[in-house]
Amino acid sequence: MARDSLETSPPVETVKRELRRAILDHRLPPGTRLTEEAAAGHYGVGRTVVRTALLSLSHDGLVTLERNRGAFVARPDPREAREVFEARSLLEPRAARLAAQRAVPADVEDLRRHVAEEHAALAQGDTGSAVHLSGLFHTRIAEIAAQETIASFVRALVSRSSLVIALYWRRHDTVCESHAHHELLAAIGRGDGAAAEELMQSHLVDLLSGLDLSDRVKPVSSLAKALQG
Amino acid sequence: MARDSLETSPPVETVKRELRRAILDHRLPPGTRLTEEAAAGHYGVGRTVVRTALLSLSHDGLVTLERNRGAFVARPDPREAREVFEARSLLEPRAARLAAQRAVPADVEDLRRHVAEEHAALAQGDTGSAVHLSGLFHTRIAEIAAQETIASFVRALVSRSSLVIALYWRRHDTVCESHAHHELLAAIGRGDGAAAEELMQSHLVDLLSGLDLSDRVKPVSSLAKALQG
DNA sequence: TCTTAAAAGATTGTGAACAATTGGCACGCG
């Protein structure tokens, strides 16, 4: 169950987790500048720790590093947004099929809980958490498929999808129609791999079609102190 | 053409490239311990630079970091080896299809040169370079497909494949039958996407079948001074 | 007023010193 094959030290791990969470919850909108010193002061650690965390996050595509300029929350352009979903539709349907074949009752229960939490978050209008939980659902499926390599890719892609959604989401009413997640859950629960693969595929197409990938730009919040929220 | 979306500084970039090359050429066999100080002295840089490079390489799966213990050249187990090829067979056939559809004459010429160099290396018995060039061929196809996201995954997977081959390759006569590469090249050259996809798929199956994934262990070279070679 | 250039400020890149953790080794006990 090693979520990170590479073991990193607790402080840098903490900062990485916190930053990732802040970005995925959209508390740090895409384009936000992340000053090393500011983050270091905020988390009470040295700059080196923050630097390490930022380097890791940049590998996952959540942060963009510009030489001698600093780190910014990644701002995927429409082309990259399309690529992310293209890649997901290559990996996740197969993962869903495998997950359906291999899931044990505990796994299904776990997924059921995820869906429930996601539904609750949506009901409360907490879209930030909803997007996050929705991503966790997809990630969990890849993990159940017991393909650690693919799962790590899916984790990275789901993370970036969160950024894409923050930038280009069109239908503000439904975040990730939990309808699709319910059906997926059912298919996996009854071990129907073919159905799960099919459902995942169409679910991803749905997600992509919910984006507005015209070339307009969204405003960039300049201040990193959004962390305070 | 940004090979690295994240721009890193020249020194760390150099060390990273050198280390990657040494690992991919099997001059640093899997399991070799990589001491920060030793590498720093060898390349004439500070430990910080080496540390950064190692962290990057660990993200690509070429290096394993163990907390408070150090860095080692990654040693994928049979399970991980299988996963790597499973993932490749999800991504690369599609990439080959796209590459065939989008390749311009310059791209084809580039691929042709790669194949020629690979053939030459094989003829000279330089299997290290041959494996490396073979990987470059696969990577290049993903790049031609113009799917930067998928290409980055393929790069990581190809790199790990090099480790897998170092550990589990069975047929020492033919490294990566350039026969298959020639056919792929031809299919891409005539823009036949369907054929390219099919060829890539079967090529990957062939590669996997050339591995001996029984559970025996290979000896671990203890001394990192293999760099001298 | 606009353009240009230079200096000041801020931020990252790097190296060296200190602290913390780990693994090995010898010593002593059962």
Next chain:
DNA sequence: CGCGTGCCAATTGTTCACAATCTTTTAAGA
């Protein structure tokens, strides 16, 4: 003789200080 314990060396984890680089500001000239 085997085994557990405590010390010691080696290596990593972290912080801090300095150098290099970039951005911004400011001021002078056309």
